[in-house]
Structures are given as structure tokens and as C-alpha cells.
Amino acid sequence: MSxxxxxxxLRRRNRALVIAAVRRSGLPSRTEIASTTxxxxxxxxxxxxxxxxxxxxxxxxxGEHATARxxxxxxxxxxxxxxxxxxxxxxxxxxxxxxxxDYCGEPVAEEQRAFSTATMSKHELxxxxxxxxxxxxAGMSPGAPKPLRxxxxxxxxxxAAARVMLWSPITPHRDIAFADVLEGELAxxxxxxxxxxxxxIALRWxxxxxxxxxxxxxxxxxxxxMGLVIKGELFTGTQSSGGxxxxxxxxxxxxxxxxxxxxxxxxxxxDYAIWRNAHLKNEDSPPEDAVTNTDMQxxxxxxxxxxxxxxxxxxxxxxxxxxxxxSLFALIDPAPIAFVGGGAAAFDLLxxxxxxxxxxxxGGQHSDAISFDTIPAELPLIRQxxxxxxxxxxxxxxxxxxxxxxxxxxxxxx
Amino acid sequence: MSxxxxxxxLRRRNRALVIAAVRRSGLPSRTEIASTTxxxxxxxxxxxxxxxxxxxxxxxxxGEHATARxxxxxxxxxxxxxxxxxxxxxxxxxxxxxxxxDYCGEPVAEEQRAFSTATMSKHELxxxxxxxxxxxxAGMSPGAPKPLRxxxxxxxxxxAAARVMLWSPITPHRDIAFADVLEGELAxxxxxxxxxxxxxIALRWxxxxxxxxxxxxxxxxxxxxMGLVIKGELFTGTQSSGGxxxxxxxxxxxxxxxxxxxxxxxxxxxDYAIWRNAHLKNEDSPPEDAVTNTDMQxxxxxxxxxxxxxxxxxxxxxxxxxxxxxSLFALIDPAPIAFVGGGAAAFDLLxxxxxxxxxxxxGGQHSDAISFDTIPAELPLIRQxxxxxxxxxxxxxxxxxxxxxxxxxxxxxx
DNA sequence: CAGTATTTTTTCGAGGCCCGAAAAAAGTCT
DNA sequence: AGACTTTTTTCGGGCCTCGAAAAAATACTG
Numbered sequence: 001m002s003x004x005x006x007x008x009x010l011r012r013r014n015r016a017l018v019i020a021a022v023r024r025s026g027l028p029s030r031t032e033i034a035s036t037t038x039x040x041x042x043x044x045x046x047x048x049x050x051x052x053x054x055x056x057x058x059x060x061x062x063g064e065h066a067t068a069r070x071x072x073x074x075x076x077x078x079x080x081x082x083x084x085x086x087x088x089x090x091x092x093x094x095x096x097x098x099x100x101x102d103y104c105g106e107p108v109a110e111e112q113r114a115f116s117t118a119t120m121s122k123h124e125l126x127x128x129x130x131x132x133x134x135x136x137x138a139g140m141s142p143g144a145p146k147p148l149r150x151x152x153x154x155x156x157x158x159x160a161a162a163r164v165m166l167w168s169p170i171t172p173h174r175d176i177a178f179a180d181v182l183e184g185e186l187a188x189x190x191x192x193x194x195x196x197x198x199x200x201i202a203l204r205w206x207x208x209x210x211x212x213x214x215x216x217x218x219x220x221x222x223x224x225x226m227g228l229v230i231k232g233e234l235f236t237g238t239q240s241s242g243g244x245x246x247x248x249x250x251x252x253x254x255x256x257x258x259x260x261x262x263x264x265x266x267x268x269x270x271d272y273a274i275w276r277n278a279h280l281k282n283e284d285s286p287p288e289d290a291v292t293n294t295d296m297q298x299x300x301x302x303x304x305x306x307x308x309x310x311x312x313x314x315x316x317x318x319x320x321x322x323x324x325x326x327s328l329f330a331l332i333d334p335a336p337i338a339f340v341g342g343g344a345a346a347f348d349l350l351x352x353x354x355x356x357x358x359x360x361x362x363g364g365q366h367s368d369a370i371s372f373d374t375i376p377a378e379l380p381l382i383r384q385x386x387x388x389x390x391x392x393x394x395x396x397x398x399x400x401x402x403x404x405x406x407x408x409x410x411x412x413x414x
Numbered sequence: 415m416s417x418x419x420x421x422x423x424l425r426r427r428n429r430a431l432v433i434a435a436v437r438r439s440g441l442p443s444r445t446e447i448a449s450t451t452x453x454x455x456x457x458x459x460x461x462x463x464x465x466x467x468x469x470x471x472x473x474x475x476x477g478e479h480a481t482a483r484x485x486x487x488x489x490x491x492x493x494x495x496x497x498x499x500x501x502x503x504x505x506x507x508x509x510x511x512x513x514x515x516d517y518c519g520e521p522v523a524e525e526q527r528a529f530s531t532a533t534m535s536k537h538e539l540x541x542x543x544x545x546x547x548x549x550x551x552a553g554m555s556p557g558a559p560k561p562l563r564x565x566x567x568x569x570x571x572x573x574a575a576a577r578v579m580l581w582s583p584i585t586p587h588r589d590i591a592f593a594d595v596l597e598g599e600l601a602x603x604x605x606x607x608x609x610x611x612x613x614x615i616a617l618r619w620x621x622x623x624x625x626x627x628x629x630x631x632x633x634x635x636x637x638x639x640m641g642l643v644i645k646g647e648l649f650t651g652t653q654s655s656g657g658x659x660x661x662x663x664x665x666x667x668x669x670x671x672x673x674x675x676x677x678x679x680x681x682x683x684x685d686y687a688i689w690r691n692a693h694l695k696n697e698d699s700p701p702e703d704a705v706t707n708t709d710m711q712x713x714x715x716x717x718x719x720x721x722x723x724x725x726x727x728x729x730x731x732x733x734x735x736x737x738x739x740x741s742l743f744a745l746i747d748p749a750p751i752a753f754v755g756g757g758a759a760a761f762d763l764l765x766x767x768x769x770x771x772x773x774x775x776x777g778g779q780h781s782d783a784i785s786f787d788t789i790p791a792e793l794p795l796i797r798q799x800x801x802x803x804x805x806x807x808x809x810x811x812x813x814x815x816x817x818x819x820x821x822x823x824x825x826x827x828x
Numbered sequence: 829c830a831g832t833a834t835t836t837t838t839t840c841g842a843g844g845c846c847c848g849a850a851a852a853a854a855g856t857c858t
Numbered sequence: 859a860g861a862c863t864t865t866t867t868t869c870g871g872g873c874c875t876c877g878a879a880a881a882a883a884t885a886c887t888g
Contacts, residue, residue, distance in 0.1 A: 005427050006453070007846040010874060013419050031836060038420070040876050045838055071835025072883040160747075214652040230652060237747035238628040238644065247776035248741040251666065252733070259776055319666070327662040327741060333574075333651035362661035362673055421875045424845060445865060454847050459867055485864025486854040831887085838881070845874085852867070858860090 016400035029074030086390035162191035194241035198385030200227030220343020255283035268320035277313035300346040314349035322357025329363025344374035430814035443488030500804035576605035608655035612799030614641030634757020669697035682734035691727035714760040728763035736771025743777025758788035
């Protein structure tokens with residue numbers, strides 16, 4: 001049963017609304033906020049002057065861009081970049097990348113490092129993460145506010161509470177409780193998120209016109225991942241980060257998947273699967289882990305050159321994706337799709353068979369009208385998604401809660 | 415962007431909360447409501463005395479069931495059955511059934527009629543519906559309040575706004591705007607809902623302990639339908655009623671489905687598909703429309719008698735369902751499933767292959783732990799779901815809105 | 829260049845709503 | 859009959875939002 005609305009929640013929610021409006025719109029005036037939120041001018045005036053006094057917002061001379069119209073000029077509100085910082089970290093196969101982000105979303109420090117995630121112990125993996133975050137924090141100017149949030153994106157599955165990495169292709173170890181460990185070491189609230197979910201969040205911030213209420217981000221890489229936004233909300237599983245599109249069944253009893261099962265979409269469309277098919281290996285042969293991006297580029301070149309096993313491999317991949325998307329569409333109705341990652345660079349090879357397959361499904365009825373988009377570089381997208389996730393948390397959980405919570409959060413780094 | 419919270423919304427939402435608490439709990443005291451909603455005693459007292467004054471709630475001597483404890487006895491609150499009525503109608507193949515339901519959810523009048531939906535014109539179909547509802551309303555005692563809502567459940571797909579039946583297996587006609595027509599004729603707000611979604615809603619009211627935040631209702635009948643509740647909310651498509659589980663793809667390019675495509679789950683697990691396989695007909699042969707429930711019972715008997723094409727047909731059906739559910743679980747994580755309808759009566763024949771298939775999917779990892787339930791009679795379930803849907807609408811949209819809206823809604827039937 | 833028009837922002841009083849504490853109510857127990 | 863216990867109502871205080879009006883800041887205009 002949903003809880004009752006207490007009187008103080010009102011202010012909290014409306015504060016959150018104002019902060020969100022500023023974060024979204026860039027440089028909105030009070031009047032603009034009033035109209036987008038539906039609250040009265042007086043309320044917006046009161047809330048925004050509070051937020052300015054508390055240091056989250058600042059007024060800027062909008063001037064320049066607004067053509068000088070008649071009447072009192074609008075004064076634009078903006079986020080104060082120094083109001084807070086957050087930390088984002090992206091853990092992927094053999095690579096950890098992290099950054100400190102200011103309250104406006106701009107990075108103030110970053111670091112990236114390669115090591116062999118597949119062979120490290122659980123302990124070593126966690127230590128590398130902690131060490132990198134510590135280095136980043138050590139580099140912060142003294143007196144700067146301590147980061148208020150860590151968001152760690154991982155390939156693979158995290159639990160619904162976003163605290164544990166349940167499984168990941170990058171390591172043989174399971175159930176790594178990153179959130180507990182990082183909170184214990186650094187005393188900063190932490191969540192562990194699926195990388196594809198973060199991609200979806202980032203897409204919405206990048207292009208809200210295109211990616212708004214319903215859309216899908218599909219990562220085509222060594223494995224296949226998905227982030228799904230439905231009715232304006234990130235869709236996650238009930239017990240895990242969910243949305244394991246790559247492990248929907250394409251052909252019962254079919255090709256061997258990295259997950260050990262047979263016939264998953266990924267077993268046809270993951271890099272290793274395309275590579276396997278292109279080399280005419282048996283579908284039962286175990287997934288090759290060492291397929292590199294360069295391998296795949298070479299494969300794509302050969303496929304573009306003309307008919308052959310390479311082109312056939314891409315065709316099979318496209319078919320698997322197309323039918324998978326068709327089944328998904330049967331459940332949620334069609335939505336725009338962004339294909340992200342290395343595989344998106346070979347999208348020209350995939351698209352025809354995706355569309356053919358999709359058109360043969362109930363969900364893909366009007367498959368011509370379904371728009372695809374490709375974004376080859378996934379890392380910047382994931383990082384941006386993490387940043388926005390972390391900042392929205394700060395907005396809603398801390399800054400919206402009122403002056404007290406804001407005060408308490410303001411501890412300077414050592 | 416979500417709208418701001420205006421001051422009056424507060425009371426509206428808390429009124430809705432109190433009404434919902436009474437509807438759910440049966441005979442709660444004010445104290446009990448205060449604790450389940452988290453609102454203060456004073457607020458509950460104020461709201462409930464308003465609601466009693468306005469006629470939605472009534473006090474009853476709880477007495478009997480509460481063992482006389484020390485202290486002032488609790489006064490139980492209850493819904494006033496005369497506060498309102500709603501109309502439910504269920505349209506399925508060759509059958510229309512409708513009822514008038516009081517504010518407590520009890521039927522006060524009902525009617526059921528058979529006619530040949532498949533051969534009727536669009537116009538005739540609509541007229542039959544209107545006629546039945548008019549007859550029901552004509553039978554109401556004069557002075558009784560006019561029904562405040564019609565919920566029509568249909569097999570097939572309705573639009574996201576729940577106003578148009580986009581497609582249904584019961585008729586060749588498409589895009590029947592039932593809501594517009596019924597509202598035009600009877601001047602009662604109407605929604606058109608998918609039957610399986612209503613089943614899911616009913617399950618939650620029937621057994622909230624088992625079917626709470628995440629569960630699935632699958633209708634096994636001539637076709638295959640699904641109602642899905644995720645995180646406590648009915649899951650619908652973005653443009654339609656959605657959740658077309660039956661048309662997820664089981665085998666690309668496989669058996670011919672009633673929808674005209676190939677390889678859908680329904681093309682293996684719908685009654686017609688089981689019948690087709692049991693009679694060793696080609697998978698390309700067009701779906702037989704005239705398979706009756708008795709046919710299916712006979713088929714099930716033969717399948718139970720021993721190995722043979724009938725048992726094999728059920729096995730294929732179970733496999734299709736199992737893999738389909740596995741793909742679904744990959745997206746949403748496992749949840750309890752209720753199998754409803756004629757096919758549930760033959761669930762003993764399906765379950766082994768469902769479980770075998772499910773165990774071969776990523777989503778079905780712990781398939782032993784996933785619980786199945788069977789409910790052979792779908793119609794009562796659908797009707798109950800419609801009733802609760804309609805009543806919750808009245809609760810939230812009319813009675814929660816305040817005395818004015820309540821007044822305006824109170825028009826006696828002619 | 830002073831006055832007018834226009835638009836944005838702030839101020840102020842009114843009306844609601846929720847909460848906590850205290851009081852009242854309605855029984856049981858001794 | 860009085861003490862005790864639990865439920866429900868009453869009352870005053872504190873917030874919050876709103877609408878209207880005032881103030882502020884600038885462009886237009888003759």
C-alpha cells in the first residue's frame with residue numbers, strides 16, 4: 001500500500017521539481033519553471049530563492065541569448081557547479097574508468113586504467129576500484145565538498161537494490177558487494193548499476209526529443225545488453241537489473257551461448273558468435289573470449305567486400321536481433337532503438353536482416369516506421385548516464401529534502 | 415515532466431488512500447487505517463467523517479469478530495454498497511456477459527447471451543452490447559444512482575487509452591471504438607480493457623498474499639493471452655494493451671499462427687495449434703476456428719491415456735510456453751504464474767515440458783522454485799477484474815476528488 | 829528624455845491541510 | 859463504582875500554496 005502524503009513531503013517534492021527543471025532546461029527563468037511545473041509564480045519564487053540561499057542554484061545574467069524583448073528581462077537560473085560533486089565509475093572487460101563530476105555534470109578529474117579483470121581475484125578487483133577512487137579524491141582541491149554519491153556501472157547483472165554485482169562476463173566471480181565495500185571504505189552512498197541502463201539514461205539527457213518516454217538502447221558488443229525506458233521510467237527487473245535481452249531465446253536448443261545455455265540471442269549476435277559463424281566453427285564450439293574490436297572490424301570489412309561466411313554471420317546476427325526485438329515489441333509495443341557499441345559500427349551489415357526478421361513478427365508490424373540509431377562509442381554514454389543518475393540522486397534525496405539535509409551533506413574532503 | 419503538487423491534490427490523494435484502505439481491508443478501524451497509510455489519527459478521523467457524511471463509507475458495529483478487548487472498542491468502517499454502481503461487460507467469442515455491480519463489488523443484476531460474433535457486422539456487435547446494457551439499466555430500481563463507469567473486457571488488443579478495440583480474434587472487424595459509442599449512447603465513462611489484464615487485477619484482489627507486486631496471468635484458450643503485474647502495477651504496452659505473450663516468437667519461420675505470422679508461441683500452444691498437431695496436420699495448415707472446449711477435453715483424455723500424437727501435441731505446446739516464459743523472465747525476472755482458462759484444465763499434460771523448456775533458459779534458472787497455479791474458469795475472473803477496475807476508478811477519480819465531484823456524479827437513473 | 833507599456837519577480841494575506849497533544853468517549857477489569 | 863485501556867475527536871500551531879497586487883526592470887514612443 002502506498003504511503004500517505006504528509007504535509008512536509010509537499011515542499012520536498014516541489015523543491016525537487018524546481019531543481020529538476022533547472023537541470024533539464026539549462027537556463028530557465030522563474031516564469032519558465034512556473035509554467036513547466038504548473039506551480040504558481042509565488043511558489044517558484046519562494047523555492048528558488050531558498051535554493052539560491054542554500055547554494056544549489058545561482059542567478060545568471062541571461063542577457064545574451066534572449067533577444068532583448070520588452071518588459072523586465074528574465075533572469076536565468078542555473079545550477080551552481082560547486083554545490084556538490086559525485087563520482088562515476090565504469091567497470092568493463094579489462095578496464096576501469098572513473099571520474100569526479102561537478103554539480104553541473106562536468107568532469108573535474110578522471111582516470112582510466114587497464115588490467116586483466118578476468119584473471120584477478122575478487123579482492124584484487126575491489127581493491128583496484130577503491131584505489132582509483134581514492135586517488136581521484138586525493139586530487140581534489142582541499143576544502144572542496146566531499147562527493148555525495150558513487151555510481152558504478154558494470155557489465156552484467158546487479159541486484160534490484162543496486163548494491164551487488166550478481167554476475168558479470170568480465171570476471172568469473174559472482175556476487176561482489178561493491179556498494180557495501182565502497183560505502184565501508186569511502187563513506188559515500190553507492191549504487192551498482194547495469195551499464196546498458198546507464199546508456200538509456202544518458203540517451204534521454206542527450207536527446208530528449210527523440211528518447212523520451214519509450215525507447216530501447218541495445219549494446220552490441222562481445223555480449224548483448226539492453227537498457228529499456230518505458231513510460232518515462234527505466235525498466236528494471238524485479239529482482240535484478242533485468243532486461244537481459246541477449247538471453248531471450250532465439251532458437252530453442254540452438255547455438256551455445258556464453259551463459260552456458262543454448263539458442264540465446266547473444267549466441268548469434270554477440271561478437272564471439274559472429275566470429276564463430278564467420279569462421280564456420282560449429283555452433284556448439286565454446287565461445288571464444290579473445291575476439292577483439294580489431295578482429296571484428298576486419299570481419300566487417302570482409303563482409304562488406306562481398307558474399308561469404310562473414311556476411312552470412314552478420315545476417316544470422318541480424319536475424320537473431322530482429323526476432324528478439326520483435327518478441328520484445330510484442331510485449332511493450334514498438335519504440336525507437338539505439339544500437340550502441342562496436343556492433344553499431346557494422347550496423348549496415350545487420351540492418352537488412354534485422355528489418356526482415358522484425359517484419360515477420362507481430363511486434364514489428366510497421367517495421368519500416370521503427371527508427372534505428374547507431375552510436376559506436378559506448379563508454380562516454382555509460383559515463384554520462386552514471387553522472388546523471390548520481391546527480392539526480394543528489395537532487396532528489398539530499399537537496400530536495402531541505403536545508404538540514406543539505407547542511408549535513410556538506411563535509412569537506414580531508 | 416511530472417506536474418507540480420498543488421495543495422488541493424494532497425487531500426484528494428489522502429482521501430483516495432482512505433477509500434482504498436477500506437476497500438482492501440474489509441472492515442478496518444480508523445486506527446488501522448492510520449497505521450497502514452502512515453497518516454495521523456487526526457487526519458484519518460477528519461477524512462473518514464467527511465466520507466461518511468458524503469455517503470461513501472458507513473460505520474458498522476464491528477463487535478462480533480473482534481474479541482472484546484479492553485479499551486474503547488474499534489468502530490469498523492465499511493463501504494456503503496449503495497454509494498454507487500458500475501457496469502462490467504465481457505465480450506468473448508460468441509458470448510457477451512454483463513452485470514451491474516454495487517459499490518462493494520457485489521453483482522446486483524447480470525445477463526449473458528450467446529451470438530455469433532465472428533459473422534456479425536461491426537454495427538450489429540456494437541448494438542448487441544448497447545442493448546444488453548440498456549436492459550440491465552432498465553431493470554434497476556428507480557431512483558438508484560446511475561452507474562458511474564463501464565468497463566468492457568475484450569479478447570484481443572485495445573489501445574493504450576483503453577477506448578478502442580484494435581483487434582480481436584472474435585471478429586474480423588478492426589478498430590471498434592466501443593468507448594466512444596457506449597459513452598455516446600449511455601453517457602457513462604467507459605474503458606475497453608484486455609481480458610487478461612483484468613484477470614491479473616482480479617488475482618490480486620483474490621489472493622493478495624500470493625499475487626502482489628510481481629506475477630503473471632496466462633490465458634490458455636483458443637489463443638494465448640497474458641496479463642502482467644510488475645512492481646505492483648499492471649503492465650501495458652505503450653500504444654496498446656500490450657503483453658502479447660502469445661505472439662512472442664518461439665520458432666522463427668515455424669508454425670502458422672492465427673495472426674498470419676509464423677512461429678508465435680500461440681501457433682504451438684493455442685487450442686487450435688494443439689488440435690492441429692494432435693491430428694498430425696501440417697504446421698502450415700490454416701488454424702481451425704471451430705475447435706470446441708469439448709474437443710479439447712477429448713484430446714486431453716487421449717493424451718493422458720498414453721503416448722501418441724495427442725500427448726506429443728501437448729508436449730510441443732508446453733515447450734513453446736516454457737521457452738516463451740523463459741524469454742519473458744529474462745526481461746522481468748521470474749514471478750509466480752497463474753495459468754487460466756481451458757488449457758489450465760490440461761495443465762498436467764503441459765507442466766513437464768514447460769518446466770523442461772524453462773530450465774533451459776536464462777530466466778528460468780531456478781525453475782523449480784517458480785510456482786504455477788491453475789484456474790480453469792476464466793470468465794468469473796475477468797468479470798471480477800473488470801468490477802475492481804471500475805470501482806477503483808470511481809474511488810480515485812470521483813469520490814477522492816471531493817464533495818463537488820461526488821455531488822455531480824449522483825444522477826438517478828430515469 | 830520623460831512617460832507609458834510590458835513582462836518578470838516579489839510580497840502579502842487568505843485558505844487549506846496535516847500533525848501532535850490533550851481531551852473525550854466507550855468499553856473492560858478489579 | 860472507580861481505575862484502566864484503547865479508540866476517536868477536538869484544538870491550536872505551523873507550513874504550504876495560491877491569487878492578487880505591488881514592485882522591478884526594461885523597451886517603446888512622441
